[in-house]
Amino acid sequence: MATWPQHIKEWGMHIGGKDEPDENKSMKLDTSGPNRESEKRPATDIQDAIGQRLKTMYRHIVHEPVPENLLQLLAELEAREQSK
């Protein structure tokens, strides 16, 4: 029998976050079908949790310092341009 990893349960704590764009919410699984709501609810919750985790991961990368070589590249390009 398949089981849920511990971190999926933890992700569930993030369900209902306020920073998810409205257009994303429209893409969640439709749980309104007859007699299916209780069956599909876990999958929807998992998708919500995954969405939150994806954003968290992405934000962490965004907030990392930009590597020096990339900054240097821009500086060199600009210096080369100005020396013409």
Added chain:
Amino acid sequence: VTEKKPSFRDAMLAAMPNLRAFAISLCGDSHTANDLVQETLLKAWVNQTKFESGTNMKAWLFTILRNTYFSEFRKTRREVQDTDDLHAAKLWTPANQISYLEVADMQRALMQLTADQREALLLVGAEGLSYDEAATIAGCAVGTIKSRVNRARTRLAELISGDALALPLSARNDDAGQPEPK
């Protein structure tokens, strides 16, 4: 002219963190992503006269980056993935609020998606762009982006909640008391 070029560089600098995050998440490893961002910056700089001042610099750079990835970098990435399955795990070191395993799991799951699905999910779900903006960057119809995002989300849920991923890095504590995810 001398005033325009510094602002162009400043705009590139401002977009760089997001550009890099998109590249890392799309490629699956920081080394390739670094090369991809470098290539993107070079192309953008050479073509800066084509950039319309006042328009969205980030979207413009994202478009260059994804075109470069799909035309030049994708094959290299696949070869790396085949020869070194743990490459994605080298993504980045753990930050304070997120564990290394969670990052590795998510990155590994992302790399199981098709590149098109991954791109769409990152643009909409991670970067927070509208479907219209994502479609413009990806060069496809809005409906195509919506479909890719939906499939990506469904696939990720399957991968992460099921047994489709064999994660050697993960020392998970499965809980038999949880319901079936499907």
